[in-house]
Amino acid sequence: MTDALVQLKNTHVHHRTRTGGLLSRDRVHALTAADLTIAPGETVGVVGESGCGKSTLAKVLVGVQQPTTGTVEFGGRNLWTMPPAERRAAVGTGAGMIFQDPSTALNRRLTVRRILRDPLDVHRRGTPAEREDRVRELMSLVGLPEVLAEGLPGQLSGGQRQRVAIARALALNPRLVVADEPTSALDVSVRAQILNLLLDLKERLGLALVFVSHDIQTVRRMSDRVITMYLGRIVEESPADEVLTRSRHPYTRALFSATPGLLDPIDPIPLVGPVPSATRPPSGCPFRTRCWKADVECAARMPDFEQSGPTAGRGHRFRCHHPVDDGQSNHELVAQAAATAVTLEG
Ligand SMILES: Nc1ncnc2c1ncn2[C@@H]1O[C@H](COP(=O)(O)OP(=O)(O)OP(=O)(O)O)[C@@H](O)[C@H]1O
Secondary structure, rough: OOOOOOEEEEEEEEEEEEOOOOOOEEEEEEEEEEEEOOOOOOOEEEOOOOOOOOOHHHHHHHHOOOOOEEEEEEEEEEEEOOHHHHHHHHHHHHHEEEEOHHHHHHHOOHHHHHHHHHHHHOOOOOOOHHHHHHHHHHHHHHOOOOHHHHHHHOOHHHHHHHHHHHHHHOOOOOOOEEEOOOOOOOHHHHHHHHHOOOOOHHHHHOOOOEEEOOHHHHHHHHOOEEEEEEEOHHHHEEEHHHHHHHHHHHHHHHHHHHHOOOOOOOOOOOOOOOOOOOOOOOOOOOHHHOHHHHHOOHOOEEEEEEOOOOOOOOOOOOOOOOOOOOOOOOOHHHHHHHHHHHHHHO
16 A cells, blocks of 8 residues: 555564573564554554553554564655664654653653653754744644643643643654553543544544554544454454444454443453463464364464455454354354353363
8 A cells, every 4th residue: 555654564573571581582472463554544443451462563653663573664665674864764753652651751850841842853843943833833732831831741730741742742743643542541530631632633633543542442432443452463453333243353352342331231252261471372363262263273373364344455354264253243252152161161
């Protein structure tokens, strides 16, 4: 696709384990064989259980995490084969990132003005006077009164701090913003304000937004497309309005069924056993050890992506040997999974 802002091709991130030491062959498989395209203007939600690789994917997309293998392309160019100065420029202007906790993401010793000027100074944007104008413009864009320009992060509320972090992410006019759990460290009362601000900025500035969250309801509400991850793998990409009832991967259906209030009234689809270790993921499909549909084929190899439904093309794709039937009800899935759980336990 020529209009891609960012494209991952067979991208892997492995980390050395803390206990493993330099000669150890143990690796955490934080991201495995990710293929993903982010197009201009779209909102992509990323969901999955803790430790499944959501933050790693986010960092790879904004160029702050180098993949172990595979490629990351910004505007069709391989980011990690660019000369370092060019890469820094591409990363600085290509994508902005908003982190979970603004109190740790912002330098506590710098004023709001300095925090927002910093990227403009580093990338030598305009004259000093123009940079000051831009700082004021950024503050107004995110709804921060000018009087806070000389404040330190510690003197601001949590919501104001996150507004500063959002303004900083926007400083260089990126076309993509990646928000990693942008509201989870905030009081419930300001969460909606920050989410609405992000949606408003997305519309006004024509941004693409990648939104990582445990809050599945919010992801569904905010996104055009939802990506489900499991143990470092992207296992499904579905249009947000199909994700509840037409997801084809058993894990996506199980994850959404376990969200309180979302599928009322429905029991969660029961899964067997714990999430396996990311150091030694199962062979084949990583979800097979907990999946009620798994068989020997699932242990033998990871299936390729398959397209689903009438929105075939970019719309809906999944990786599963034994997908849920298109449109199959959650009630049927609960019964199927429960029957398998009983068999396994017996
Ligand atoms: N620097 C690191 N060194 C070693 N392991 C790491 C490192 N960063 C992440 N991991 C591991 O990689 C895996 C994926 O981590 P990641 O933070 O991307 O998951 P996540 O889905 O964002 O989790 P959470 O929802 O809890 O934030 C986890 O097993 C994590 O422990």
